[in-house]
Amino acid sequence: MASDLFPHDHAALVARLRAAGCVYAEDEAALLTAATDSPQALTALTDRRVAGEPLEHLLGWAEFCGRRVAVDPGVFVPRARTALLVEAAASVAGPTPALVDLCCGSGAISVALIDRLAPRWLAAVDVDPAAVACARRNLAGRDVTVVQGDLYDPLPPDWRGRLDVVVANAPYVPTPAVALMPAEARLHEASVALDGGSDGLAVLRRVAAGAVDWLRPGGHLVVEVSAGQAEALCEAMTGLGLLPTVLRAEEWEATGVLARRPGA
Structure with a gap:
């Protein structure tokens, strides 16, 4: 009542x-x-x-990396820990990089990166149409391509093998654990943004496999993962020929993996 x-x-x-x-x-x-x-x-x-509705959905925005990012109902709410991906991507991007933000959700990572870098090309991709609409609103007026599709599928073919950075906050919650998540996430965010398959790494393995083709030699992949999954993900990346390093930021209780495609 x-x-x-x-x-x-x-x-x-x-x-x-x-x-x-x-x-x-x-x-x-x-x-x-x-x-x-x-x-x-x-x-x-x-x-x-x-x-149980997320505060960010009620307010219509979330704070991320010191910025207010619009978050529509049903769209994944950016977490503070994902600032680790922004810091890592910015540290390896180099001058005028070409970047792709996969599983972009509200577009929060792209908003933070375009303010810090001067990319010659930046694209944000999500499979969820509600997320794409939200990201387009957040990135309106900026030179960012926002497209709907499955990971690399909607990217222009001429960028294959030329990307400097691929950053992805892909889903990594194991399917059995989704039911144990707080109701505000489980009931109010798209399941496609949370469910990472039986061990949580199904989407991240696909992200890594695609990065081998889409990154330039010497380019970098940056992803978020749980601390308990990092070793298994690094093994999968090594098997693909990538060179992974585990990242940890205690201030955000965040874990990620930075992987380089070998070459010049």
Whole structure:
């Protein structure tokens, strides 16, 4: 049942959010209050948050790498830990790179990278039409190609073997573990953005296999993965002829793999 919450009753709002399991209840209360213009609107948003909808979907945006990125309902919410991919990609991109952001979701990685680099070509790809629409909105007015399709399939053939960086926040949750995820992810984000197959690495193996063809010699692949999966992913990459290195950022509790295609 909805509670009669008023903007000035901050303590009651915080208490309700905390009781619902919101770890950052104080911050969420402030954001929900700022996003509404009436007690009724605040109550409605709070009811939806308590019912498990992601805060970012309610607000319409998420903070990522110091930027506000629009996030539409059903679209994967960018996590703070994915900043590791931005840092790693920027560190190896070189001047005027050609980059591809696979499984781009809202386009958050592309938004962060285009602000830091001067790419001669940048494309963002996702198989989910809702994500593609969201990414196009976030990247409107920028020189970025946003396309729908399965990994490398929609890319122009003339970029094969010429990419400097492929970055991918591909799904890596093992299928049996998806049911154990928090409801706000499991019920409100597209399953295609979460489910990585039986061991969580099905999509990442395909990303790595494609990178062998699409990267230039000396180009780099950057992906996110769980700490427990990193070794198996590195073995798969090594078997493809890539040279992988595990990345770790304690401040974000993030793990990734940076793999180089051998050559000049």
